[in-house]
Amino acid sequence: MxxxxxxxxxxxxxxxYSRYLHQLIDERIMTVSSDEIAKGVGVSSAQVRxxxxxxxxxxxxxxxxxxxxxxxxxxxxxxxxQTWNVIIIGAGKLGSALALYQGFTDRGFIVTAVLDIDKDxxxxxxxxxxxxxxxxxKDRVKEHNINIGVVTVPAAAAQDVTDRLVDAGIKAIxxxxxxxxxxxxxxxxxxxxxxxxxxxxSFNLAFNG
Amino acid sequence: MxxxxxxxxxxxxxxxYSRYLHQLIDERIMTVSSDEIAKGVGVSSAQVRxxxxxxxxxxxxxxxxxxxxxxxxxxxxxxxxQTWNVIIIGAGKLGSALALYQGFTDRGFIVTAVLDIDKDxxxxxxxxxxxxxxxxxKDRVKEHNINIGVVTVPAAAAQDVTDRLVDAGIKAIxxxxxxxxxxxxxxxxxxxxxxxxxxxxSFNLAFNG
Numbered sequence: 001m002x003x004x005x006x007x008x009x010x011x012x013x014x015x016x017y018s019r020y021l022h023q024l025i026d027e028r029i030m031t032v033s034s035d036e037i038a039k040g041v042g043v044s045s046a047q048v049r050x051x052x053x054x055x056x057x058x059x060x061x062x063x064x065x066x067x068x069x070x071x072x073x074x075x076x077x078x079x080x081x082q083t084w085n086v087i088i089i090g091a092g093k094l095g096s097a098l099a100l101y102q103g104f105t106d107r108g109f110i111v112t113a114v115l116d117i118d119k120d121x122x123x124x125x126x127x128x129x130x131x132x133x134x135x136x137x138k139d140r141v142k143e144h145n146i147n148i149g150v151v152t153v154p155a156a157a158a159q160d161v162t163d164r165l166v167d168a169g170i171k172a173i174x175x176x177x178x179x180x181x182x183x184x185x186x187x188x189x190x191x192x193x194x195x196x197x198x199x200x201x202s203f204n205l206a207f208n209g
Numbered sequence: 210m211x212x213x214x215x216x217x218x219x220x221x222x223x224x225x226y227s228r229y230l231h232q233l234i235d236e237r238i239m240t241v242s243s244d245e246i247a248k249g250v251g252v253s254s255a256q257v258r259x260x261x262x263x264x265x266x267x268x269x270x271x272x273x274x275x276x277x278x279x280x281x282x283x284x285x286x287x288x289x290x291q292t293w294n295v296i297i298i299g300a301g302k303l304g305s306a307l308a309l310y311q312g313f314t315d316r317g318f319i320v321t322a323v324l325d326i327d328k329d330x331x332x333x334x335x336x337x338x339x340x341x342x343x344x345x346x347k348d349r350v351k352e353h354n355i356n357i358g359v360v361t362v363p364a365a366a367a368q369d370v371t372d373r374l375v376d377a378g379i380k381a382i383x384x385x386x387x388x389x390x391x392x393x394x395x396x397x398x399x400x401x402x403x404x405x406x407x408x409x410x411s412f413n414l415a416f417n418g
Contacts (some may be wrong), residue, residue, distance in 0.1 A: 006412075006416070015405045015408045015409075016411075019387070035405055036307050042389070067415075077414025079408075079414055081406065082415075084414070089346025091339050093302065096302055097302035097303040097306045100302055103402065103403060104403075104404055104407065105410065108405050108408055147414060148410055158361075162238070167280075174406060178228070178312055180250070190406055194310060194312055194401070195224075195312040195313055195315070195318070196221050196224045197401050198359075198399075199224045199288075199316065200229050200399055201285065201357055201382075201397055202287060202288035202289060202293055202357070202379035203215075203288050204294070204381065205288055205290075205381050205397075206287070
């Protein structure tokens, strides 16, 4: 997997800052300080300044940041000044939920294909997309210029699906299966384990509570 | 929200280490070094040692860690030497997927109630749980001794649902809505934004690619 030059935690915070700035734009607020951003998203203002410093100087001392300008910068840094076509492999409950997830569309991630091997799922409509058999993977990736693959198949099938995505030329994979996936150096795999998130809660209830 | 004594990133890694150790137990491997754990989960061995050091000395220099002992320690630290009862508010696609999510059950999170306000969803069966109206929230929390609330309602309803969970005595909330939630100091709210995860990919495709 590719090494990040910028810490992943920073990238995730930039994503959160950009949402907050979007909210400010909606409220017609023109300038914002790092303190206000910090308060708005729940991190320290030193953290905000450090995160933004990775990408050069945006703000003016004593004045703060111009909201629209900073928002534009962040969206560009996050690669969100364009849309990305997404293929989802696995049309179960989670795959279907993600295919219909407004939070993806809102940020420019367009689900253009959903594939499965289950005959009962193939043909199912998810908004404008119809579930198709796994065999069309390579064709769809080429045809729709798909950049990102989302894996929502059971653990046992996850590596095979990943190999097929890599073979089709996909360079970025979001993995919801509990399996650790092997992929070439130039392919970024990001694991989303929903249970890890709930375990941060049980830790706090058990350990601090 | 409550301040963590242990960095959240550490807690998330402990969760990942514990899965890896579980795999080793399945393979009947008795001892493991920090180097091996590091390689198995894809972090540095210095990071593994630092993370484990928060909770005292587990390993023996030159021998490594006893797999079962370390696994037991980690599960206890994560609060997973017991089960936790979970209520899900919002029985849409995402809420339903989470209600049926094996990754929760496997780690001891038992979904004991799923509530919604939509008449078309109330009465729907999700495994052993039937979707019930929002009005029974307080009763179910008390009756089932529920510790954790999961919010999968639209943004506009999220704060109201959170207020109801807090009012019912819930101290830990997993929020899948894009809304930043207000909650009292003694309630832990963890936001899971699925789009943030995919944006780490677009960042890498756009910025490093």
